Amino acid sequence: MPEIRVRIAPSPTGDPHVGTAYMALLNYIYARQRAGRFILRIEDTDRTRFVPTSEQMIFDSLRWLGLQWDEGPDVGGPFGPYRQSERTEIYRKHAELLLASGHAYRSFETAEELDAMRKSQLAAKMQPRYNGAHRELSPEQIAAYEAEGRPSVVRLKVPAEGETSFRDELRGAVTFTHNNVDDQVLLKSDGFPTYHLANVVDDHLMQITDVIRAEEWISSTPKHVLLYRAFGWDAPRFWHMPLLRNLDKSKISKRKNPVSVIYYRESGYLPAALLNFLGLMGGGMPAGGSAEGGDTRAKNVEAEIFSLAQMEEKFDFSKISLGGPVFDLTKLKWLNGEYIRRLTPAEFLAALRETIFSDDYLGRIAPLVQTRVETLAGFGDMTDFFFRDDVMPTQEVFVPKKKTIEETIAFAAEQLAVLEATDFTTEALEPALKKLGEEKQWSVKDNFMLLRAIITGSTASPPLIESLIVFGKARTLDRMRRFIETQKKLAAQKR
């Protein structure tokens, strides 16, 4: 039996996602249960969505949760580099291999041409697929295109006939007919691989035995299986885990739920509680039924509460339930409360001092109010919003005099978009917000006051931009989103 090796492969495109934490937990447990290795690989092949600070945040978040990897970009390992942007030469060579063996081909269409093709197919009610125009280009035609200096991509040559099946360890055989599998781009015109190529090549080279990933990958798995075959490699086992959902059952999204692990850390969730909650998602742990040997509530509650070590001991992958579990913040909060109550007073104090009352946090807040308070206790009056789970201003507070409620909510959404796209620094934030105000004809005063009301719940606060920076991007964005969603709902109810 070869050593079990699993991996998570997050993309550094933003804040670390709870879905990534969920997959990390599952992979971690799987590895620990089998004396295997848990690998972290950074999939940074999409240059357009790359966020430089993201990678470090992924490291920090996973470590905060206690899910340490055995191999990865920052800890090394025998199969590095573990950052895909540092492996482009490997992918290029493998693409050449496929080209040479006839399993792939060069395709010279531009993005615009492909886009036009897709649109006309859609208009004709056809399936939007690559039409295979360059599947059988002659060497002369290829040379001609190259002479033109036309960029190309490498595509997978999916057999026209037949079907591809694979075994999903949780669901059994899954089959796709080839006419439903597109000639996937493997190597982009910028020389970077797509997920599909990089993923298969790396999983093979890194000797991954079990691919435990989210369900959204099921429909691209046939492409991966075809790639393994084209290379003459054995495919790993595939485990597709259910997708975390919003309360309305749609795939979990930031609009409807806080999804940044940073948010949970900065809002004062305990890592053990978040982990425990994630472990509850999708079954796997023997919770749910009544506890053995007793039926008091206290006893039954115990079954819902378990540590990472207990998960390693008891988590059963064959028991995973396949329905997409709703990430229910209400239950997470209850669970977190359970964990807080179990702390000794000294531990509770320590937890406070390490998080929302850390010297670092207080030290950044204090200068914002020093000139504004007359007593030390005034600090509390001035800064309460930094320490609160949520605030919600009333309409009288947040709607400017000459604006309607609808206009105000719409503008808040614009502010949110700007905040999302902007670095949280004074130099970046202030001009970005002012620019938005000018474009939308909102005075600086109304503009900033609205934001102030949303974040602080009040019309009086320490300086706004500086406060936002200290409060943090993750919590700021979430507070904005919660505000917008809540106000939209209220407005809809009134109608």
Place this chain on the structure above:
RNA sequence: GGCGAUAUGGUGUAACUGGUUAACACGUCGCCCUCUCAAGGCGAAGAGUUCGGGUUCGAGCCCCGAUAUCGCUACCA
């Protein structure tokens, strides 16, 4: 639209894998405790297992069909 996956109270899960009135937790409601609010204790409502057929003495568990939901359908992952 096409393809795939999934389906147990509002939510997360249980149900010895065909065998008594479908269980536990969260949430909700009520009562107790209490200066308040939590916590805690006690209790209640809430699903007949998406729907329709079948197989069987017996089905949430098996079969067939339908429906709904979710995912994929990018030179994103």
